[in-house]
Amino acid sequence: MPELPEVETVKRGLAPWLEGAKITDIAVSQRQLRYPLPNNFEQALIGCRIHKIHRRAKYLVFDMMGRGFIVHLGMSGSMRQIGKSEELRKHDHIVITTDKSRVVFHDPRRFGAMDLWEENSDKHKWLKDIGPEPLSNAFHGEYLSEKCVKRTQSIKQTLLDQNLIAGIGNIYASEALWRAKIHPARPAASLIMNEADDLVVAIREVLQSAIISGGSTLKDHRKVDGELGYFQHQFDAYGRAGQDCHREQCKGQIEKITQSSRATYFCAQCQK
Numbered sequence: 001m002p003e004l005p006e007v008e009t010v011k012r013g014l015a016p017w018l019e020g021a022k023i024t025d026i027a028v029s030q031r032q033l034r035y036p037l038p039n040n041f042e043q044a045l046i047g048c049r050i051h052k053i054h055r056r057a058k059y060l061v062f063d064m065m066g067r068g069f070i071v072h073l074g075m076s077g078s079m080r081q082i083g084k085s086e087e088l089r090k091h092d093h094i095v096i097t098t099d100k101s102r103v104v105f106h107d108p109r110r111f112g113a114m115d116l117w118e119e120n121s122d123k124h125k126w127l128k129d130i131g132p133e134p135l136s137n138a139f140h141g142e143y144l145s146e147k148c149v150k151r152t153q154s155i156k157q158t159l160l161d162q163n164l165i166a167g168i169g170n171i172y173a174s175e176a177l178w179r180a181k182i183h184p185a186r187p188a189a190s191l192i193m194n195e196a197d198d199l200v201v202a203i204r205e206v207l208q209s210a211i212i213s214g215g216s217t218l219k220d221h222r223k224v225d226g227e228l229g230y231f232q233h234q235f236d237a238y239g240r241a242g243q244d245c246h247r248e249q250c251k252g253q254i255e256k257i258t259q260s261s262r263a264t265y266f267c268a269q270c271q272k
Contacts (some may be wrong), residue, residue, distance in 0.1 A: 013224030
């Protein structure tokens with residue numbers, strides 16, 4: 001599933017094509033995504049101008065000045081800009097035509113979703129309980145330490161809790177813990193203050209690096225222009241089971257364990 005960097009990459013790719021554009025048509029060939037598309041989806045949006053595109057956690061928020069729509073890419077969803085005469089592909093479920101371009105929502109598995117919002121997007125049911133953005137000033141070592149102090153679950157699982165931190169998924173949790181030298185199976189409550197500070201720095205670094213590199217190349221993920229991202233080739237932990245640890249002077253190897261049915265990668269030598 002695309003994580004924060006992938007969604008941020010899509011947002012930045014869509015912005016030049018959609019911000020300031022007026023929606024002139026919406027063609028829907030499949031209304032049953034993860035949730036049914038609202039019956040009035042097209043009627044509510046055609047004729048509106050897209051003021052701004054925001055990202056909140058793993059969601060794209062299209063703002064039309066007090067109203068708009070939200071997109072979640074799910075496991076295999078993507079959005080791409082296409083030419084006016086370009087033919088559609090299989091699983092191109094929604095085509096948004098504006099006075100500037102055409103953008104297609106493509107989702108083979110149909111785990112993605114779209115919904116309308118009014119007045120304040122932060123109050124929408126998908127967004128209202130999400131925690132602070134990890135790249136914002138609201139996320140810092142003191143905040144993380146306070147949220148972890150009574151948690152008996154592992155630190156890896158804690159990082160995946162969207163009510164605690166917005167947008168971190170399986171890949172970047174593993175990467176951040178590797179950078180901070182923290183074992184993923186440690187109880188969250190065992191973190192001390194300086195470790196929480198280090199982990200916040202590591203989370204920010206790995207997310208910023210991924211955004212700069214265009215998101216990771218999960219096999220189903222593509223940027224808006226159809227190009228693949230490149231951060232996958234820079235992973236230090238994720239997907240590297242059995243390979244030597246990248247950390248200088250560490251002689252360990254990357255291991256793989258399963259936590260809550262998800263793969264976790266770490267170096268037992270330097271992540272104590």
